[in-house]
Amino acid sequence: MNFKTIALLLVWITTSVELRSQTISLTPMSQTFQRQIFDYSDLISKSTQFKALPRILEIDPIQENITYGSALPDGAWGRGYFSEMTINVYNDVDRYNSWYNDSWSSLPLVRHNSEIIRGHLHAYMNEGGAINLDYVMQGLNYLLEIQQNQGGFLLYNKRDSPSSPDNNGAKVDPYPTSHALRTMSECYLYLKERNIPYANMVHLKEAITKSADWFLSTGLPDYYNLSPTLYNSNNKGFAIWALAEAYKVTNNSAHREVAQIITQSLIEDQTINSENGEDGLWLTGKIDYDINANGDTVNQRYHDTHIQYHMLIIRGLVEAIPIIKYDDVDTHNRLIDCLKHAINHIIRHRLYYVIGGSNSTGYNLRKYFLDTAKKPLGISYHFGESAGYEGLAMLLYHSKYHDGFTDEERRTIENLLNYISQNLDDAELRHFSGIAYYKSYLHALDNDYRILHKHWSVGTYNVNLIDNRIVTGDFDNDGYRDDIAAIYDLGFQTSSIQVWKSENSHSRFQGKLGWWTSGSGEYDANKVTGRVVSGDFDNDGYHDDIAAMYELGPGDTKIDVWLSNGDSFEYQGMNGWWSNSSYYATSLVDGRFESGDFDNDGYHDDLAVMYDYGQGNARIHVFKGYQNYFVKDNNNGWWSNSSYYATSLVDNRFKSGDFDNDGYHDDLTVMYDYGSGNTRVHIFKGLQNYFVKDNGNDGWWVSSSFYSTDFIDNRFVTGDFDKDGFHDDLGVMYDYELGNTKIHVFKGQDGAFVKDNGNNGWWVNQSYYSTDNVGDRVIVGDFNKSGSGSDIGCYYDYHNDSFRLHIWKSFKTMLSFQGLNGFWGVEDEEVIINSAGARLNSTEIGTNNVFPISESSNIKVYPNPTSGDFQILHDITEPITVKIFSLEGVELYQKETDSTPLFVSLRDMPDGLYIIKISTNSQQQFLRVLLNKSSKIH
Known part of the structure; x- marks a missing residue:
């Protein structure tokens, strides 16, 4: 296959889109089948x-x-x-x-x-x-x-x-090469992700690249110049299955592009809208047949209608889902439509079960689909090849993260998987991968974690186009403030609100068109920068709405509102909920716009602004929410001062919280710059209709040594990081320059802030991490759905239109970085990340991995690796038993405790890997800790 052929194929496919049906649904099965053990x-x-x-x-x-x-x-x-x-x-x-x-x-x-x-x-x-x-x-x-x-x-x-x-x-062939490439790629991704040593790691990556390149040069026949009867579509399925996984390793866009081209050709080759049972089939490959007793040719059928080859094609197409760019909506829709046709054919025509009696066949699938009679024939008594189980398990997994499937359709896919899995036998070695995929993917779905996942499907994304317009909330109404929304500048004064829904161990992007898109030229995102907040403005009980202060022109300002209905935003109109012709939002408010429950009515529906009147005159204005409009206080505000320099000395360090622990999110805090590294944190306590600046100019914290706001900028957030039930702590991402970054936490305690753990803070980067790449994109939310406390996140810019959403989970006394792969992101194929010119990965920040897998675990070991002493942190409320074993299985330590953190020392043990077992009455988990006594980490 050459790229001229590819270009011609793309044109052909583009012009033939309308030949397929727009949407179909999976056919429910008449019987429900339970999971197999x-x-x-x-x-x-x-x-x-x-x-x-x-x-x-x-x-x-x-x-x-x-x-x-x-x-x-x-x-x-x-x-x-x-x-x-x-x-x-x-x-x-x-x-x-x-x-x-x-x-x-x-x-x-x-x-x-x-x-x-x-x-x-x-x-x-x-x-x-x-x-x-x-x-x-x-x-x-x-x-x-x-x-x-x-x-x-x-x-x-x-x-x-x-x-x-x-x-x-013997000759080199795509069939074994696909198997080997897929296997090598899966293993590489897992070993690399988990930082598991393998002596031939470099050789393995070279082998993957060489094998994938072979497909591009010699491995794929020129299918597009052949009659459909002369090639096998299942070979195409094999190629997609292998190249899609290899692309996650090689980052070579040519590998992805060829996989997508083959995917598009399979979509076009599929028979659709047929009423004779052929709908969803690929009538391709050579003609197979049987010879009867008279020597006659009977039972003619296309090779690819064999149930095993049909499943091979499905498996390949499933793996195309994550590599197609997210904004290629048409290809995504047609691919999902194609898969549904293929699954429906199985459900409607291939299920066959007879239980009991001498003719018992168990739960099987019909093997063939006859070309002449247009009907299925034969029973696949040994449907034991891996493709069917693997393909359906992966389809069920991907369907969770793709909007093209309904919950009912996901249940149908699992039901079909359970049906065919009744033929699996855990005493048959040929069933090994089928059983392993079945267990592995179902376990991932049940425990909400990703398998061998890399975020390749969005294409490019310029994260600077959401700068200082990012908020968190419970936008999907699931009861957790774990979702993220950003007002994206589409250009030409057109904007969209894009959403990332949290799913515990990752965030799921809802698409570039977002949950709301303005008309062309009707909304300029740049006119709300620094003035976007979330809240419960319609008083429906969910923190799921967005408000933005929009400056139409000098002094001409309004407050726009978008109300969430759980899966989209409803814009409340161009007039906004408040407007004024002499309120200068851009120059006199920027970065000092917050939401809260300042009137103590029980709803997070009010807004507060620190307005700069010039020459040190500052006032705090409050806009009280009334479900469909705001009422601004008088011009005197709820607090005023004639020598408080809001714009130059407060800037973007203005946040709300419940710092006095009265149960209302009605207080404000400011990190005020007194110059020359002298910084103080002021608190404005809310008292229903006015603010009191508590403890005067000294505030709640005064820097005792050099602490400059120049190294903080807009990386200043508030939350409940110590999980005491109050939104009363401060988080600061502090720039120590040259890629050295720390996150400091100031714990709110009895009318003061305590800078916990001094200058080391709650997180210290172990490799190059520049705040220049963070910008105005630090956020706070409950990203792991713990229901308590606050986690920190940021959108880290890798440049070249690539970024990642990094998350730090809170564990009461520390923040646990969840890795450079992040919860979501876009990565460019050619990007160089660190100062040494090497791509960063999770191995550069320590192991800190659960062993065996438990990606959603709220148990962490810190530091890890350790030089001897470490802590075990957890959120478990019941007593736990902690045991530590050597790799030989020798028990070295045991303790029962109900406290966190638990301090452990392995100073007397030799360097190496140790296994930690955490047990309660209802569960157990395993972690690993790497002891390296020459390490400087303590």
Whole structure:
């Protein structure tokens, strides 16, 4: 395939969009099937049994004798098409004669090895187990050993002759190469993400790149110049499945583009709107048939209508979902539509179950769809290949994060997955990856964490176009203030409100068109910069509305409001809820615009502004909310002073909270710059209709040493960081220059602020982290849905229209950075992140990973790595038992406690990795801590 062909195909596809139906729904199944329970023990045992078998040199089919040679390498499973591990598939075949006469290969198949490696990988992700990780690495070593120079892998199908044990005639083929590329990519992503040492990590990435490049150069035939009967669509599915995952490793946009081109061609090739049962099928590939007793050709069917190949195509298309750019709405819609057609065909025509009696077939799928009779035929008694289980498990997982599926459709997908999974057998090694994917993805969905996830689907995003217009709230009405909204400048005085919905371990972008988009030329986002807040302005009980002070022209100002209905914003009109022709918002208010419950009516529906009248004259005005309008106080305001320099000495450091702990969010705080590094924090206590500046000019905190607001700018927030139930703490992201950054927390305590943990603060970066890349984009919310306390977030600009949403979860006495991958982001293929010219990743900020997986865990080890002493922090309210083990399983420490943090010392232990087990009456979790006594981290 060449890129001229790609360009022509794109034009063809663009002009044929209207040929497909716009939307369809999944057909519900008539019966509900429960989840299956599987165990890994037999699979691991058989994996050991069929690993590194002796190679077959010769078979005597008459005597059924086999001559063996030396053992195959560790990490090689089975013996190709003569393999005991698939004996149940071939138990009706004379394997000895077939091996000899048909020249079966007996070398390990890349397909089988890849499936077993991925089975062990997902078993390790799901439940841990050192043997699983060992076998993953052994399997990877074998794949690296057998990869061909050009990047592909050999298809071991036939031996050179009946009398030869060799396979010198084997050729590189997309089929095994897809399996190997997918497997290597999944393993690389996980090992890298979890900072798990692997000796051949660099070689592995090189192998992935070389294999993906092989697809681009030689691996894909020119499908577009062939008749549909001459190629297999399932091969396209294989290519998408492999290249989509490889792209997450290589960052090479060509890999993504080719995967998307193949995806678009499959969408076009699918049969749709057919009333004879062919709807959702791919009538492609060679014509298969049977020969009856009279020698007649019967049961003709297209190769790709075989249920296994149909599932292969689905699996490939599912993996295209995360690589298509988010703003390519048309391709997303057509892809989801295509998948629904394919699933509906299965539900309507392929389900087949008979339980009980001599004709019992169990829960199966019909194998073929006849070309001549337009009906299904045959029963797939051994539907044990991995593609169907993997594809449906991944589709269920992706459907949670894609608006193209309803909750009912998600239940249908899971029901179908449960139906076919009744044929899985955890004593069959060939079912390993199917079982592992089934367990792994369902566990991820149940516990709300991502698997092998990187955010590639949005395209470019200039984060500077939302500067100082970002707010948090409960915009989806789920009861948590964990969502983010930003007014985005689309250009040409046109704007949208874009939303990121929190889903515990990540944030889900709702699209560039957002929950509201202005008419062309009707709303300039730049005219509300520094004056955007959230609140409950309609008094519906949800903190889900947005207000912005808009300056139409010099002195001509209004307050606009958008009310949330849970999935969109309703603009309340161009006239706003308040307006004035002589109120200078831009020059005299910027950065000093807050919301709260200043009148103590129980609703967070009022606004406060510190207005600069010039020459040190400042006043605090309050706009009281009345559900559909605001009433401003008199011009004297609720507080005034003739020597308070709001614009120059307060700037953007003006926030609201409940600093006096009276239960009302009615107080204001200011970090005031007295010059030369002298800084104070002032508090204005709300008393229903006026403010009192508490403790005068000394305020609640006075810097005892150099502490300059020049190194803070707009990175000043308030929240409940110590989780005492009051929004009374301050957070400051302080710039120590040259990429050195710390987050200081000032805890509100009895009429004063205490700068907790001194200048070290609650977080110190372990690698280059520049506040220049943070700008005016620091936010506060309950991003992990804990229901208590506040977390900190920021939009970090990596330049070249790429950024990430970074999150620091609060643990009462510290902030835990959730990694440079962030909760959401856009990454450019060519971006260089750190000062050394290397791409940053989670390994550069320490391990701090749960072992085995528990990405939504609220238990953390700090610091990690440790030089000996560390803390275990948690939010568990019941007593816990803490045990620490060596990797050999020796118990080194045990303690029962109900306090946090728990201080532990391993100073007397040798350097290495240790396992921490945290147990309660209802759950247990495992973490790991790396002891490195030469480390300077304490």
